[in-house]
Amino acid sequence: MIGTLLKKPLEVVEANFRQPNGTAGQLVGHLMTLQHRSLTVWAIEHMEVRRSQRVLDVGCGGGMAVKLLSERTPQGFVAGVDYSMDMVSQAVRRNADAIARGRVEVRHGDSAELPYDDASFDHVSAIETFYFWPDPMRGLAEAHRVLRPGGQVAITLEMSREAADDHPSLIQRFFGRQFTERSERDGLHILSGAELTDMLAKAGFRNVRFVAEPRRSLGWVCALGQK
Ligand SMILES: C[S@@+](CC[C@H](N)C(=O)[O-])C[C@H]1O[C@@H](n2cnc3c(N)ncnc32)[C@H](O)[C@@H]1O
Numbered sequence: 001m002i003g004t005l006l007k008k009p010l011e012v013v014e015a016n017f018r019q020p021n022g023t024a025g026q027l028v029g030h031l032m033t034l035q036h037r038s039l040t041v042w043a044i045e046h047m048e049v050r051r052s053q054r055v056l057d058v059g060c061g062g063g064m065a066v067k068l069l070s071e072r073t074p075q076g077f078v079a080g081v082d083y084s085m086d087m088v089s090q091a092v093r094r095n096a097d098a099i100a101r102g103r104v105e106v107r108h109g110d111s112a113e114l115p116y117d118d119a120s121f122d123h124v125s126a127i128e129t130f131y132f133w134p135d136p137m138r139g140l141a142e143a144h145r146v147l148r149p150g151g152q153v154a155i156t157l158e159m160s161r162e163a164a165d166d167h168p169s170l171i172q173r174f175f176g177r178q179f180t181e182r183s184e185r186d187g188l189h190i191l192s193g194a195e196l197t198d199m200l201a202k203a204g205f206r207n208v209r210f211v212a213e214p215r216r217s218l219g220w221v222c223a224l225g226q227k
Helices: 002-018 022-035 037-045 064-072 085-094 096-100 136-146 170-185 193-202
Strands: 054-058 077-082 104-108 121-127 147-157 206-213 220-226
Touching (some): 037 220, 054 064, 064 077, 085 096, 096 104, 136 147, 147 193, 193 220
Parallel strands (some): 054 121, 077 104, 121 147
Antiparallel strands (some): 147 220, 206 220
16 A cells, blocks of 8 residues: 555656656755765765866766865866756756856756767766666767866766675665666666676776775765776
8 A cells, every 4th residue: 555655756756866857856856966965975085086177977967966076176177967957957056156157067968978079078977877878888988088088987876786785784674675676677777886897998998996885875886987
């Protein structure tokens, strides 16, 4: 009974994680920005971002990573791209001051066709968005194209095959398997760190590696590579 009652709201939330749209999308956008804050801080810790560098965040959602990255790059530039217009407007509102100073911009665009020139960034990040991309290898090729030689890509996910098997957290014990299986039925490919780094290597990145926090959420993972 409770499962049936929850089904519809869950479907709405899931659809709006994939591509936030309309009033529900705006609301889910605010919630996911809050929910992903600690994941975002953790992801940025692994990116070796310097004060004067240029960073692109793909699938930027409500623009929290864009904001935190712009605080790290006071002499640099940060761009966000999202294919949801509702998220573009949320990210623009969150970063209005930095946009007015010309230090940040947010564009409507797709991971498969990034609206930027070749070799125009030092870092490309993608937080909790990679498994929604219809063609992830195309997205990685685009990240590679817009990075300058030596630039770094960082793909971060909160649900992965790195989730703790031996000592699962409470959330993982009660919801983990159910949620992962449901997501896979909906077409999401839940990856391990090694699968992610293999994909990065196939896209032409070198020095690929991953870090994981198996007990956080459904297995945080951040995969890194260099052009
Ligand atoms: C779960 S949200 C995460 C948003 C943000 N990175 C965060 O951590 O809060 C996924 C975001 O990726 C965007 N997205 C999904 N597929 C995309 C694609 N192919 N190109 C651009 N954006 C995409 C969605 O519109 C959504 O805003």
